Amino acid sequence: AQTVTQSQPEMSVQEAETVTLSCTYDTSESDYYLFWYKQPPSRQMILVIRQEAYKQQNATENRFSVNFQKAAKSFSLKISDSQLGDAAMYFCAYSNTGFQKLVFGTGTRLLVSP
Amino acid sequence: DVKVTQSSRYLVKRTGEKVFLECVQDMDHENMFWYRQDPGLGLRLIYFSYDVKMKEKGDIPEGYSVSREKKERFSLILESASTNQTSMYLCASSLRIGTGPYEQYFGPGTRLTVT
Numbered sequence: 001a002q003t004v005t006q007s008q009p010e011m012s013v014q015e016a017e018t019v020t021l022s023c024t025y026d027t028s029e030s031d032y033y034l035f036w037y038k039q040p041p042s043r044q045m046i047l048v049i050r051q052e053a054y055k056q057q058n059a060t061e062n063r064f065s066v067n068f069q070k071a072a073k074s075f076s077l078k079i080s081d082s083q084l085g086d087a088a089m090y091f092c093a094y095s096n097t098g099f100q101k102l103v104f105g106t107g108t109r110l111l112v113s114p
Numbered sequence: 115d116v117k118v119t120q121s122s123r124y125l126v127k128r129t130g131e132k133v134f135l136e137c138v139q140d141m142d143h144e145n146m147f148w149y150r151q152d153p154g155l156g157l158r159l160i161y162f163s164y165d166v167k168m169k170e171k172g173d174i175p176e177g178y179s180v181s182r183e184k185k186e187r188f189s190l191i192l193e194s195a196s197t198n199q200t201s202m203y204l205c206a207s208s209l210r211i212g213t214g215p216y217e218q219y220f221g222p223g224t225r226l227t228v229t
Contacts, residue, residue: 045220
């Protein structure tokens with residue numbers, strides 16, 4: 001069975017600084033998808049960024065980018081120019097190419113200070 | 115915009131009660147999911163459905179059942195609520211047909227307390 005590990009329960013960053021959230025996963029599949037989801041306090045979870053395993057190029061969405069290391073089974077999220085609105089729980093998730101059932105990590109709470 | 119709604123934001127029930135959590139999506143998605151979210155455990159999949167009247171067990175189905183009579187609606191049922199089912203319940207939906215990866219769209223969650 002696939003597993004996703006987020007080893008940082010909480011991270012802090014100051015506004016305008018850069019922060020990296022870590023995620024590792026375990027799978028025997030060669031093709032799969034990886035996601036970062038954001039859950040703001042008392043608000044709905046939304047997708048931040050996705051990566052397809054067969055694509056070597058790291059995904060980027062505005063201030064959010066990933067460092068995908070397939071051999072190391074590592075998928076970290078970098079947030080540049082952090083903003084107060086980035087404060088949230090961030091979940092790393094894995095999906096096979098089949099049914100797209102998601103396996104989530106335990107989450108990292110990101111605190112952003114002025 | 116995709117909208118996933120859940121019938122209640124907060125719910126308090128007594129041990130032994132039968133509890134229904136309702137989820138409705140308005141984007142004609144084939145897949146629907148029920149997760150449970152607990153601190154330190156992340157989200158765990160309870161049940162999912164890839165079509166009307168179809169259901170599959172997730173990782174923690176014990177004590178739960180589901181119903182999907184219409185494509186847009188997916189219900190989670192706690193047959194006899196217990197205190198260890200106190201949790202946040204999240205519903206999600208996604209497309210199925212074609213190539214992935216498909217984003218899952220989440221509802222706002224129902225915080226259930228069983229006393």
